[in-house]
Amino acid sequence: MKPIYLDYNSTTPISPTVAQKMAQCYQKGYLNPASQHRLGQEARLVLEKLRSEIIDMLGGISSGMRTDRLILTSGGTESNNLAISGLARAAREATGASRIIISAIEHPSVIGAAHYLASLGFEIDTIAVDSEGVCDLNDLKTKLDRATGEQQNSVAVVSIMAANNETGVIQPIQSAALMCREKGIYFHTDAVQMVGKTDVNFSTLGVDALTFTAHKFHGPRGVGGLLVRNGIELTPLIYGGFQQMGTRPGTEDVALCTGLHQALLEYQQSPEREATVKRLRDQLETTLLSMAPGAVINGQGASRMAHTINISFPGINRQALLLAADFNGLAISTGSACASGSSDSSHVIIAMGASEEVVEGSIRISLGATTSQQEIDDSLTRFQQVINRLST
Ligand SMILES: Cc1ncc(COP(=O)(O)O)c(C=O)c1O
Numbered sequence: 001m002k003p004i005y006l007d008y009n010s011t012t013p014i015s016p017t018v019a020q021k022m023a024q025c026y027q028k029g030y031l032n033p034a035s036q037h038r039l040g041q042e043a044r045l046v047l048e049k050l051r052s053e054i055i056d057m058l059g060g061i062s063s064g065m066r067t068d069r070l071i072l073t074s075g076g077t078e079s080n081n082l083a084i085s086g087l088a089r090a091a092r093e094a095t096g097a098s099r100i101i102i103s104a105i106e107h108p109s110v111i112g113a114a115h116y117l118a119s120l121g122f123e124i125d126t127i128a129v130d131s132e133g134v135c136d137l138n139d140l141k142t143k144l145d146r147a148t149g150e151q152q153n154s155v156a157v158v159s160i161m162a163a164n165n166e167t168g169v170i171q172p173i174q175s176a177a178l179m180c181r182e183k184g185i186y187f188h189t190d191a192v193q194m195v196g197k198t199d200v201n202f203s204t205l206g207v208d209a210l211t212f213t214a215h216k217f218h219g220p221r222g223v224g225g226l227l228v229r230n231g232i233e234l235t236p237l238i239y240g241g242f243q244q245m246g247t248r249p250g251t252e253d254v255a256l257c258t259g260l261h262q263a264l265l266e267y268q269q270s271p272e273r274e275a276t277v278k279r280l281r282d283q284l285e286t287t288l289l290s291m292a293p294g295a296v297i298n299g300q301g302a303s304r305m306a307h308t309i310n311i312s313f314p315g316i317n318r319q320a321l322l323l324a325a326d327f328n329g330l331a332i333s334t335g336s337a338c339a340s341g342s343s344d345s346s347h348v349i350i351a352m353g354a355s356e357e358v359v360e361g362s363i364r365i366s367l368g369a370t371t372s373q374q375e376i377d378d379s380l381t382r383f384q385q386v387i388n389r390l391s392t
Helices: 016-028 038-057 076-095 108-119 137-147 173-182 254-268 273-291 318-327 347-351 356-360 373-391
Strands: 069-073 099-103 123-127 155-159 186-190 209-213 224-228 308-312 362-366
Touching: 016 254, 038 069, 038 254, 069 076, 069 254, 076 099, 076 108, 076 155, 076 186, 076 209, 076 224, 099 108, 099 137, 108 123, 123 137, 137 155, 137 173, 155 173, 173 186, 273 308, 273 373, 308 356, 318 362, 318 373, 347 356, 356 362
Parallel strands: 099 123, 099 155, 155 186, 186 209
Antiparallel strands: 069 224, 209 224, 308 362
């Protein structure tokens, strides 16, 4: 039985044309862009052109006096760590601010970075979400207001994800960023589940820093970016080189950046992609709901990304469902890839105030640009078999 891949929020297959462009790049033999000789300078020119086109595609400012900065990293985890740690430590050095605010539904890479900063003396506050999984802006306001005035206790950075990786629920980033900007507080968003899947405009969002990673939108694994507003300095995570203005030292790779650039370009050149994914997702979701009485879509009442379904089958354990689905050739997930090795319940579904039964029965199904109608039709037959087996 040919497996059907429905775990695109975890990672996506690389687009053949992205792989081809990268191979061409390796064959051309671009060398170290930091070298002073002509071959190095050639690589530098190519890299900087790619970098500024990526900034453009993400709605940042790529030229002139107010140029935004694209820091290339190894992916979303590193970008999130660099943003939160880099902005928090820079703010503390400048003003003494020592609090960090994150939402209750962040990816483990944000939560982990915040925990690390707690060990350096920062205080962490968490913003609640409502029952649909949307961040409560009143709670953010209360937490920002509490901090105003007392310098030692003021907020260094706020980080709220753009779309949740488990439910696909879209967060009110523009409003949250504005609230922070009015108070002169840094605002970062983890847009890993949004970039390359729907249109994202850095300038319109009004954020100070934005995380993304290529492998979530049919680019290569091992490369991502942190887009940073013009003029903002971050304290580095690693030291020992001058590349990327010392903020993220280490030899830059032209081929990886080419892959990232090409994957983003292919998203932009396929305006029908999002609507196609949504049509397939809606068909899958509606039919799944009709298969099991009592099944619920987590976050259904909120605005959601087109590629994600988070569904609970009350009375059916998620781990048993995952294994039975795998046995039937369905690759799905119980939540974020980084946590799925463990059998922990989802902190996202718990934060939404769901009942224990809903939490224990929740799985994630996610689609991508290569999901076909045939796969959805076949997967529905397989899901029906799995549910029948586990319900008896
Ligand atoms: C919302 C979110 N942030 C960050 C990451 C981490 O990205 P990467 O795998 O590139 O480190 C992921 C990956 O699952 C994610 O879904």
